[in-house]
Amino acid sequence: MYSIAAPHAKGKSAEDNIFAANNRAIALAKEIGVENVTNATVGSILDEDGSLVVLDVVKQELKNLTPPEFCAYAPIKGYDEFLKDCIDQCFGKSRPEGYIDACATPGGTGVLHHVVHNYSEPGDEVLITDWHWGAYDSLIDDNNRKVRTFSFLTSDGHFNAASFKENVEDILKKQDNIVIILNGIANNPTGYCMSVAEWQSAVDVLKEATKDETKNAILIADVAYLDYSGEKEECREFFKVFGGLPKNILVVCAYTLSKGFTMYGQRMGAMIGISSDKDVIKEYVDINQYSSRATWSNCNSAAQHAMIRICQDPEKIKQLDAERAKYYKLIQERAAIFVEEAQKEGVKFVPYISGFFITIPVTNSQAVCDILEKDHVFMVPLKKGIRLAVCSVSKKKMHGLAHKLALAIKEAGAQQ
Template identity: 30%
Template sequence: MAFVKKQVDVTPIEDTVFAIVKLAKQAIMEKGEDAVVNATIGSLYGEDGRIVAYDSVFGPYDRIKKEVKAAYAASFTGNESYRKQVYEWVCGDNKLHLAHSVIATAGGSGAVSIAINEMLDEGQTLVIPKIAWGSYALMASMHNVAVTSYELFDGDRFHLRDFERVCREVMEKQHKLLVVINDPCHNPTGYSMSMAEWKQVIGFLNELSALGDVVILNDVAYIDYAYQKDARAYLSVLNEMNAHVMCIVAFSCSKTLTSYGLRCGAALLLAKDAAQVREVEIVFEKMARSLWSNIPNAAMENFTYVTTIGKDAFLQEKQEYVELLRKRSACFIEEAEACALPCYPYKEGFFVTVKMPDNQTRDRFHEALMKQDIYTVKVNTGIRVAICSLPLKKCEGLAKRMKEIYVQV
């Protein structure tokens, strides 16, 4: 007997993160805060061990009239001021000569999910990186879409050859390509591609589009926590996309504003041809209407306020945490280099990932770490260390401790 539809996978979500978070909390209760390293939580936490909630974001939010909070948003695509402001915010100083539209979504997750659902037919294949945010594969599976993956690194660089190989293979099979590029500040490695790498990717995808249409799903969830001065400069390379290539940029207010609970984000559609953008906009609007109807009015209004009138205060407050992330990551990476604990090439962002030769070794290492009260998250051939929530004093000496445990597994 089965009440749910036949095509759906009924195995429960293997929530590796929350299970370990629970264990870490239990260990803290038993042994005290100082005895435990909890590097599991993927949200931004301060040095006081509390989630960061910016005054420059939640001050204005609290001042929004209750009637504005109560009201439905004006449309299924999102409030006009929000849509306009997301475009301005995401593009920054880059002048894009592309047709565009913005659809408000339920977090960055909403943007990624509707893109996977609506750009591929059931049974087609989505291309993602080998080490990636787990939700991509889950979303694909819920939409009856298969997944294949490209090797992310060739040494310390983006593995262009494998990216090309996998994209070509999928394109030859289905004459359509949807490929996820989670950049900048890739989750979970902290890698950001260079301009040259982006140019090569766009050049290749232009060429590949002779065989079928190409959609790049550029997940920029962590873009506002990049250390480089102009993390958005690569967007200008998108001007080189030909008429058969589209880019959907998935933007997350959760990360940018530390407002994870407000469920606000956007899909920014970019392509040469306005008619093509309009077609996707229509489909995404219908999808939004059918899934979440509309996005919290106050969340959109607040984003617009914080990134315009409140911009200076917000940028100043956010920068303090960018600097904190920089300190925490530098501490971990420098110590890892000193003791030869192998890490994936980290440049910026919320996570550092220790490189594992295979998943069996990873599992043993992960267990051994927990025995020493170091709680981390397993990812494909890696151990994710969430420096975003780990106070600096807990980062100190951590790589060395991890290395000592690693040599024993």
């Protein structure tokens, strides 16, 4: 292929197998009817009738915006009120001790970009879990860093602190900074949630590994699915673990309005930094604001104002919480159907606690998905399994899915 791209860009392309499978499902639904297709690829909440859920309180406040609210340039850092609301909404009653500040980003993706860019060097390894959202690979690779994975879960289904420790220590033998992305709450793709004790064990590993103060650890807590991970305050308790850490450990929460406010396409989020050191937080805001200026500039004004409008009214916050609780419950019910049937069918899955996805570990995942597609069922093949989006499959369509999977696994001669 004739190419004029610079060496670092040559050969890259954003072939996304999730969107590709989704497009095939949509095309088939047009042909044979939506009711005859199960599209388990979509990472957004769909209602029982298959339509995209947009929370009512969000719809109302988007409609109420004035032209300046939706059209004016927002400050590069984000509106102060918006950032304050993000911090409150993220932590709830479990705000960690320390200096906390934030910068607006286009979704959680923007957070990941900036942290990788500003806290690791070209050629460095960035540590992520083996089960991870596919975009992490591109976010790391496009910044000319290298992906390094550790085993997220032990064979009996708990956070694998030993594997985490081994990889952290090994990386820090070669690098002074280690950046880690840990999507430990309602993990995409598995639905695993780390307990408070497990988060504590991760933080303890970092404390031990950075005792020598020439080493720094930057932990991104990717909390994209936080609002659907459990009871509102209980699922936030782990944030307390990030307080009072040594000054060479910085925690960044990748907060996003994509899921919690169902504003996926509005591209809005915030990087929330926590440090025991004032200088670290000042530098954090300075360098990340600079990078915002140098990449996307300022973020979406409309989404920020919609959030401000909701958060300034306790009644609207109540409505928001109630709507989220409703969809959390719906997703849990869908997952319970699959879990029960999968156990009966002998189909193994990675321990699911909450969130948008369940993972079925299996070899030959592409072949299994190809067979399922012949049966009008669309799922996402991963390197070590198959991802089923429980957020988007109705309870009616969830029934029988485990059986179809069992048959497809058998037909493909795949192993679990």
